[in-house]
Amino acid sequence: MKIYGVPLSVHTRKVILAARIKEIPHEVEVVIPVIPDNPPPNWREISPTGLIPAINDDGFVLADSTAILLYMERKRPQPALLPSNDRDYGTALFLDSWAGSTMFRGVILPIFQNQVVNPSIRKVACDNAAIEAALTKAAPEAFGYLESLKPEAFLAGGKLSIADLAVVSNLILFHYLGHRLDAARFPKLQTYFRRHVGSAALQSTLKDETPFAQQMGLDRSWIG
Ligand SMILES: N[C@@H](CCC(=O)N[C@@H](CS)C(=O)NCC(=O)O)C(=O)O
Structure with missing residues (x-):
């Protein structure tokens, strides 16, 4: 299975993690839609929205991290990533x-766009008010x-699921961007996040992300 996307992307990481956990043989083809002319010429045939991730599984192409995960x-x-109980599934x-x-x-996109994409890639001014609003509200x-x-x-359901992959993947980018959870205010969430960061699947995924994170000057000091 080919996974198109960039490992640092919140939604691509969700799919890479799922493939890793399910032991689905895969390779990542780096596609960075925010960089003009980076995606391959037939990109819209692979990802009609233009967003990452997308996959090609032996000729079957599919976009959207949730659709891919359900596939x-x-x-x-x-191992199942959707709970078997109806309510937990919902x-x-x-x-x-x-x-x-x-x-x-x-939360994450306005910070990422204004801290990284606008100043470093689009070469436009960073909207500090948007970052402030995301961080404080x-x-x-x-x-x-x-x-x-x-x-x-x-x-959900007392087991690892798509919910954890989605939430933790967002928290990872928040930390890469140099921000931290306020442990005094959100103690359970902080413990939950640290537990996932320490898991074998995440540790190896974060290791694979190292060159990308270093290249973008992201903060890796929180990875224990
Ligand atoms: N609902 C989509 C959202 C995908 C998405 O927002 N991808 C972001 C990266 S995490 C993207 O492609 N951004 C590039 C852009 O906006 O041009 C999914 O779950 O796959």
Whole structure:
């Protein structure tokens, strides 16, 4: 299975982690849509939205991290990344969707765009007010919601699921960008995050990301 995307991307990491956990043989072809002319010429045929990730599985192309993960789940059911219980299944998919909207679009993306993409790639001014709003308003609201779920080891169904991959992947970029969870305010979330960062799948994934993170000057000091 070919995975198109860049390992540092929140949604690409979700898919790489799933492939790793399910032991689906895969290779990553680096595609960085924010860099003009970087994607391959037939990119829109592979990813109709132009976003990463997308896959090519023996000629079958598919975009969107959630669609890909659900496809992987059918292709390689074990270990399951969707809970078997109906309600936990619903919760896991809700949290995955919430992570892509409230957390990614509302918190992580404005920070990433203004700290990295605008000044370094697009060569346009960074909107400090957007970063400030994300850090002081959107982030505490999102983290407060997660804290209210009283996260222990996992967010849905007592087992690792798509919900954890989505939430943790967002928190990783937040940390790469030099920001930290306020452990006094969000103690359960902090413990939950550190537990996942220490897992074997994440440690090897983070190791593979090292050259990309170094090249972009990201903060790796939080990786224990
Ligand atoms: N719903 C999509 C969202 C994908 C997405 O937002 N990808 C970002 C990177 S994490 C992207 O391609 N950004 C490039 C751009 O906006 O041009 C998914 O889950 O795959």
